[in-house]
Amino acid sequence: MTAEEMTNRYLQRLDKRLRAYETALNKTMADIESDYDQGCIDVTEAQWQDIVVLVESIVQANTRMICESSESICADGGVSGSLLRLLWLAKHFATLDFSMKPSIKQEAF
Template sequence: MTAEEMTNGYLQRLDKRLWAYGMALNQTVADIIRDYYSNYLSVTEAQWQDIVVLIDSIVQANTRMIHEASDSIYDDGEVSGSLHKLIELANHFATLDFSETPLIKQEEKA
């Protein structure tokens, strides 16, 4: 196998994992919205602002802001369920760790 073939294979696997993480992120945001409107998720106004900043930071690939917004969400109140999953996903984007983890296994099967 040539170096080019190895590189292409790696990039294809990375692309699939990145796609799976993106799908997991989309689903998690939908879960947060659903949980909020179903009264399963109680967040403060400050946490909502931090959630918006966190998602925007992920989209912009701003590592520093991902960490700051994640920390701020914890500082502003309790974190669990889909909100906790969002922070876990954000940390993967901040560290560029798109390894195969149980967090995205279900998304890859879809």
């Protein structure tokens, strides 16, 4: 397998994972909005601001801000249901390794 083939294979797997995260994030955000509209979720103004920062941090792949805004959401009020799922997604997204070197090296063997 050539280096180009290994790189393409890795990028295809990464793209698949990122699309899955995008789908899960979009569904989770829709669930949060729906829960709020139906009165099933009580989110403080500070939590809404932190949710916006968290989603923006995920989009920008800003690990530090993902961690900070996640902590702020929990500190500003109770967390459960779809909001808890958002925090779970953020935590897992923050741990994604975007470097190609480890995976390409592993593919070579």
